[in-house]
Structure formats: C-alpha cells, structure tokens
Amino acid sequence: MTTEKDMLMWDETLFRESDIFELDYLPDYFPHRDNQLNSIRYALKPTVRGGRPLNCLLYGPPGTGKTSAALKIFDELKEYTDKVITVKVNCQIDSTRFAVISRIYKSVLNIAPPASGVSFNRIFDKLAKKLIDTDKVLIVVLDDINYLFYEGHADEVMYSLLRAHEQYPGSKIGVMAIVNDPEVIYGFDKRVTSVFLPEEIEFPRYEWSEIDDILADRIQRGFFQGVVSDSVREAMTDYVAENGDLRVGIDLMKRSGLNAEKRSSRKIDVEDVNKAYAASRSLYLSRMFSVLTDHEKYLAIQAAEAGEISAGDLYEKFRDHTGIGYTRFYEIVNKMVSAGYLTADFSGKGSKGRTRMIRSGFKKEELDELLK
Numbered sequence: 001m002t003t004e005k006d007m008l009m010w011d012e013t014l015f016r017e018s019d020i021f022e023l024d025y026l027p028d029y030f031p032h033r034d035n036q037l038n039s040i041r042y043a044l045k046p047t048v049r050g051g052r053p054l055n056c057l058l059y060g061p062p063g064t065g066k067t068s069a070a071l072k073i074f075d076e077l078k079e080y081t082d083k084v085i086t087v088k089v090n091c092q093i094d095s096t097r098f099a100v101i102s103r104i105y106k107s108v109l110n111i112a113p114p115a116s117g118v119s120f121n122r123i124f125d126k127l128a129k130k131l132i133d134t135d136k137v138l139i140v141v142l143d144d145i146n147y148l149f150y151e152g153h154a155d156e157v158m159y160s161l162l163r164a165h166e167q168y169p170g171s172k173i174g175v176m177a178i179v180n181d182p183e184v185i186y187g188f189d190k191r192v193t194s195v196f197l198p199e200e201i202e203f204p205r206y207e208w209s210e211i212d213d214i215l216a217d218r219i220q221r222g223f224f225q226g227v228v229s230d231s232v233r234e235a236m237t238d239y240v241a242e243n244g245d246l247r248v249g250i251d252l253m254k255r256s257g258l259n260a261e262k263r264s265s266r267k268i269d270v271e272d273v274n275k276a277y278a279a280s281r282s283l284y285l286s287r288m289f290s291v292l293t294d295h296e297k298y299l300a301i302q303a304a305e306a307g308e309i310s311a312g313d314l315y316e317k318f319r320d321h322t323g324i325g326y327t328r329f330y331e332i333v334n335k336m337v338s339a340g341y342l343t344a345d346f347s348g349k350g351s352k353g354r355t356r357m358i359r360s361g362f363k364k365e366e367l368d369e370l371l372k
C-alpha cells in the first residue's frame with residue numbers, strides 16, 4: 001500500500017541532476033571502450049607535436065559510444081596542446097559540401113561565412129590559409145558520414161579536406177569518419193580512397209553486463225538514492241540489451257523517472273519502465289530505420305508485412321522491384337541479419353529441402369507507425 005511518505009511533494013524531484021540524462025552529456029565514467037579509446041589516442045598522437053593525425057573510421061551500431069569516445073579524446077588532447085582545433089559535423093544536418101565547409105569555417109575563424117554569393121573554393125581558401133597562418137592542426141569529425149552520399153557530396157568533401165595540403169602546403173587536416181556500416185568507404189571514388197586509408201576502429205554492441213554497469217553509474221549520479229532498486233535497473237538493462245543502443249537506455253532512464261514523478265512516487269517501479277520503453281523503442285526504431293538504404297527499407301517492409309517469408313520468395317519480390325541479382329540480395333540480407341534488422345532461420349519444410357525463413361526485426365504495426 002502506498003503511504004504518504006512514499007509520495008513526492010509537489011516541489012520534490014527524483015532527479016539529483018537532470019543533465020546526466022541528456023544525450024549530449026559526456027560522462028566521466030566511460031567504461032568498456034578502452035581499446036577503442038586507445039586506438040583513437042594513437043591516431044591523434046602526432047598532433048601533440050604539431051603533426052597531421054592519422055585518419056580514422058569509427059564504426060558500429062547506433063548508440064555504442066562512437067561519438068562520445070571521439071569527444072572524450074578531444075577533451076584529453078586539449079590538455080596537452082592548444083595547436084589542435086576539433087570540429088564535429090553532423091552530416092545529417094549539414095549534408096552538402098557547402099554546409100560542411102561552412103560549419104568548419106565557423107569553428108576555425110569564429111565567424112560564419114557569408115550565406116550566399118561566395119564559392120566553396122573561396123571559403124576553403126580562407127580556411128586553409130587561416131590554419132597555416134596560425135599553425136593549427138584541424139581534426140574534422142564527420143558524424144554519420146553516410147548522409148553525404150545521398151546528394152553526392154561525400155567525395156568532394158573528403159577530397160577537399162584530405163588533399164588540402166597539395167594545394168596549401170603546410171596545412172594539416174585529419175578526418176575522423178563515424179558510421180554504422182563500415183561498407184560506406186567502398187562508396188568513395190579512387191581519388192579519395194588513395195588518400196583515405198583510415199585506422200578502422202570497431203564499436204561492437206554492448207553486452208548485458210556492460211549495459212548494466214553503465215546504467216548503474218548513471219542511476220547513481222542522476223537519481224537520488226533509493227529511487228531505482230536493483231531489480232528495476234535490471235528490467236531497464238533487459239530492455240536496452242534487446243538492441244544494445246545506449247541512447248535508448250539513457251532515454252529510458254529519464255522517461256521512467258518522469259513517469260514515476262507523474263504518479264508522485266518516490267520510487268520508479270517496473271511499470272514505469274515498461275511504459276517508458278514503449279516510447280523509447282519508437283525513438284530507437286525511427287533512428288534505426290532512418291539509416292537504412294532504400295533497398296534495405298524495402299526488404300524490412302516486405303519481411304514485416306509477410307510476418308515470415310522464405311528467402312526465395314523475398315528475393316523474387318526484391319528482384320522484381322529493383323532488378324538486382326541474387327548475390328547482392330544475399331549480401332544485403334546477411335548484413336541486415338547481422339545488424340538485427342532481420343532474422344533468418346532454417347526450416348525443414350521447404351519443398352527443395354531446408355528453406356531459409358526470414359522475419360523482420362520490426363513489427364508490422366511499428367513500421368506502419370514509422371512510415372506514417
């Protein structure tokens with residue numbers, strides 16, 4: 001039975017510090033990523049002595065700490081040198097070469113470039129000269145670089161940044177590309193691949209125990225003592241482990257806290273978490289879905305609509321729709337299976353022996369909701 005002492009007063013809150021549950025919060029405790037952090041340190045080390053960094057490719061599923069790891073190392077680097085300027089470009093927002101260069105220009109020159117009437121080359125020229133005059137090394141993070149491909153700007157951006165020193169001797173620029181799918185780099189043309197030989201740093205999905213550890217730390221910092229019991233935290237971890245996306249975990253903790261506050265409860269219970277997950281999951285699904293190519297989206301939709309479909313039948317639909325052959329179809333399906341968008345099981349029922357049965361990782365209603 002709920003007693004008065006379990007009730008939250010109107011001016012009370014469960015949150016010790018609400019910033020802790022913001023997605024751009026960079027935590028002090030950043031465990032289970034030591035190898036990745038060390039690889040980034042190694043790639044950026046030359047900059048401490050004023051040299052050009054090694055280029056990097058950070059890849060792995062959503063919410064596995066890629067962006068945060070890069071930002072953590074930048075903070076570290078700034079304690080050793082003031083010769084480095086770091087700029088993070090969110091390519092989903094800045095998806096043309098002009099937008100990317102404007103973002104970099106703003107960070108380096110502390111002023112926005114003219115919005116119109118100036119060419120890319122003029123802006124780049126000023127940027128490169130500024131770097132040379134001030135003897136700074138520039139590190140550009142291209143977060144979600146796949147978005148630069150959609151309008152055909154990826155090669156131009158990479159080419160300009162990575163070959164700048166040919167046109168502007170003395171300029172030092174390195175690129176850190178962040179993606180979900182490392183295959184992205186096969187999309188660059190030769191002029192880029194000859195200069196972009198990145199250190200590839202993988203960010204695998206977190207395991208249950210790793211997620212639980214990270215959530216426990218956030219809970220301790222973010223909520224008052226006693227708000228989240230071990231069993232409630234474990235219920236949260238179970239949900240997050242379904243897809244391994246820590247961003248869902250952070251969102252889930254925050255929403256669960258708000259749900260409990262709404263009930264004026266001093267404690268979060270499992271029901272608050274269940275309710276919160278429904279909302280966090282739709283956030284997760286929309287992010288997951290948005291990174292798929294059109295072909296992948298088509299396969300996800302077909303599989304969800306069918307409930308379960310044999311690989312052969314799915315291929316026929318796919319071929320009729322896209323004209324693409326079996327080998328490529330097979331590659332795409334395998335990739336989607338390993339990323340959790342599809343599941344594939346062999347059944348003994350097929351007329352020609354064992355049939356590979358495909359199911360979608362999305363529920364049909366969830367997809368309908370997303371496609372609305």
Ligand SMILES: Nc1ncnc2c1ncn2[C@@H]1O[C@H](COP(=O)(O)OP(=O)(O)OP(=O)(O)O)[C@@H](O)[C@H]1O
Nearest residue numbers: 023029030031062063064065066067068214246247
């Ligand atoms: N090892 C970790 N320890 C503590 N917090 C973490 C860890 N890894 C990720 N996080 C947290 O999870 C959230 C998502 O991380 P981040 O944005 O770095 O992931 P990402 O891999 O770049 O995701 P995306 O591909 O969606 O951009 C952030 O709020 C971050 O603080």
